[in-house]
């Protein structure tokens with residue numbers, strides 16, 4: 001399938017989504033050029049906490065697909081030998097209010113009826129599973145499904161694996177134009193050179209709208225800022241990824257999250273802010289994250305802060321992904337809108353985009369992710 005003057009597919013963006021597309025497309029024999037304006041994982045993917053969760057999968061993606069995510073990560077590590085600090089020790093969700101607790105009971109009940117291993121914990125069990133959770137946590141549920149992965153290692157691992165399969169990875173090579181002729185995208189301009197491509201995939205995260213403009217395609221994605229911090233921690237203080245539960249909906253935020261790293265540290269997050277492309281970590285937000293996390297795990301209050309940072313997540317008006325072509329150019333595909341669950345859904349997104357290119361259809365239904373759902377009806381974010 002090698003195209004002498006370019007690539008079968010030009011992928012724009014070197015975050016977890018773009019590198020996953022490059023990997024999956026190369027794995028199925030396509031010639032791939034991936035173009036990233038800065039270093040790999042320089043956007044949201046490098047700022048991410050790396051929690052992999054079934055609790056907050058896209059509400060349009062069938063549950064079964066969310067559940068297969070664990071296996072996808074395990075398979076990736078087995079197939080490529082890449083170390084992505086994969087942790088499959090499961091997840092805890094906690095309820096902070098009576099309202100959240102009611103929702104959690106319904107949520108657990110619904111999942112159990114579908115045969116999913118998840119259960120509510122009583123107070124003694126909470127202490128057993130996560131001894132340092134605050135006695136003020138009014139309810140918690142536990143599932144062995146999910147865990148963590150280190151997002152920077154995941155991005156680099158995907159890019160390395162794609163490269164071994166023949167993909168060309170161009171970093172520090174900004175895409176400055178998308179060529180269009182006869183109702184199709186015919187290639188891109190990047191780093192001052194032109195490349196032809198049968199498919200152009202826009203995986204530029206929070207920057208997708210500007211790439212869309214180059215192709216005359218409106219993409220209603222804005223940056224949603226997230227801040228997190230890293231603490232120095234004694235081993236075992238926190239054993240699992242812990243997340244506060246939130247009802248789904250357009251206003252949904254990433255909530256409060258805590259996770260241990262394999263290096264004796266703990267990540268605490270986060271925030272959800274509309275602040276343009278500003279990625280400064282601000283003391284008032286870091287203070288707020290610390291307060292929320294200490295509410296969940298009081299022992300965190302004595303730890304030293306090693307570092308804090310911020311990134312911008314790609315957010316659509318309805319909070320759902322955009323995966324697929326546009327009405328204007330059906331070979332100009334868009335893969336974005338992953339907001340606070342992009343690491344979790346990175347591998348499935350690469351699979352789906354590759355299926356669209358090679359099979360013309362997907363094994364998982366993605367009708368709800370069409371870009372044209374926004375035609376003439378873009379609501380405000382927030």
Ligand SMILES: Cc1cc2nc3c(=O)[nH]c(=O)nc-3n(C[C@H](O)[C@H](O)[C@H](O)COP(=O)(O)OP(=O)(O)OC[C@H]3O[C@@H](n4cnc5c(N)ncnc54)[C@H](O)[C@@H]3O)c2cc1C
Nearest residue numbers: 013015017037043044045048049051175205226342343344
């Ligand atoms: C603080 C924080 C915590 C998070 N925690 C979690 C979590 O625990 N679990 C989870 O699943 N998700 C989490 N996320 C969300 C997740 O990180 C994102 O959804 C995901 O990284 C999006 O990946 P992406 O590849 O679409 O975007 P990005 O990683 O932003 O990649 C897009 C890339 O496109 C590049 N680009 C832009 N313009 C151009 C151009 N003109 N030419 C070439 N390249 C260009 C950018 O430089 C960038 O590298 C978190 C995000 C943040 C910010």
